[in-house]
Amino acid sequence: MKVLVVKTSSLGDVIHTLPALSDATKAIPGISFDWVVEDSFQDIPALHPNVQRVVPVSVRRWRKNFWKYRAEIKASIRDIQADEYDAVIDAQGLIKSAFFTRYAKGKRYGLSKTSCREPLAALAYQYKVDVAKGQHAIDRVRQLFAKSLGYDVPSNFFSYGLNKASISDSSGLEAPYLVFLHGTTWESKHWPNEYWQTLISLATAKGFNIYLPWGNEFEKTRADELSRLSEKAYVLKRSSVKQLAEILMNASGVVGVDSGLAHLTAACETPSVTIYGSTSADLTGTMGEKNACLQTNFACSPCLKKVCCYNQQTTVTPACYQTLPADLVWQNLVELMV
Secondary structure, eight states: OEEEEEOOOOHHHHHHHHHHHHHHHHHSTTOEEEEEEEGGGTHHHHTSTTEEEEEEEOHHHHTTOTTTTHHHHHHHHHHHTTSBOSEEEESSOSHHHHHHHHHSBSOEEEEOTTTSSSGGGGGGOSEEEOOOSSSOHHHHHHHHHHHHHTOOOOTTOOOOOOOGGGSOOOSOOOSSEEEEEOOOSSGGGOOOHHHHHHHHHHHHHTTOEEEEOOSSHHHHHHHHHHHTTOTTEEEOOOOOHHHHHHHHHTOSEEEEESSHHHHHHHHTTOOEEEEESSSOHHHHOOOOTTEEEEEOOOTTOSOOOSSOOOOSOOSSSSGGGGGSOHHHHHHHHHHHHO
């Protein structure tokens, strides 16, 4: 059986889809997948052993000037139509993913208009699947695949299915090391710098080297500032998603805020703590055997706002993080690394 998966972005959402592929692989012998994904995330599907072909698209770039890139868009559509499939599953439920799904050759499956985020997307599917909202994103995708392909979601099995043999330890980093994922998109998701400073002190005192990745100049500046606290704290070179997967998989432990790289860490099965303040771990939190999600305990958390609006006296900003100080985070990570 050959299935085309359409899940273009973002990094965390792409990773959320991997357990569904593992479920299907377990239930249907010989199944294989092709995957349509944003080019910046194409390394992730390739890490699953049952993904045969990755079809990269560049929606984030194309939407800035559709006419300028129309030749590229047509070429990507031709790539999608290069094979015929037993099933085409839109695992995203957005108009942009439905656009690609509509062009694919095969029976088209996707969330019903009451189940997906953008109801118009359901018009692209021949088979519309009802999946209850209010569940974790990973659970919803697993149910979508199970209902589309005709099996039951396994109750005692959960695996991202990463092919660890394909990820070498060639980073050259000095073990034992921890990775601190300090970067994220919203201002309100940022754990206070003073807490990162304390965490670095706690970790280096126990003999760990600390590595700090970054994805833009703002994050690079913060990483540089944090690295100056200790001769055992280092700023990583700018790395690809595949390189970061290698680094995360071989780390002793990871601490991160709500970000795609935190989800990648969970998929790598590395001991890790993910910190949630303005966002909630209930529906999109990191999930894994060696992963712990720490949610702030504060009156207005999770507020789901990009900027903290708390205007009362507080010891840190954003205010909710005062309920998740560095020593508590460190304690949870140590317990996972045992």
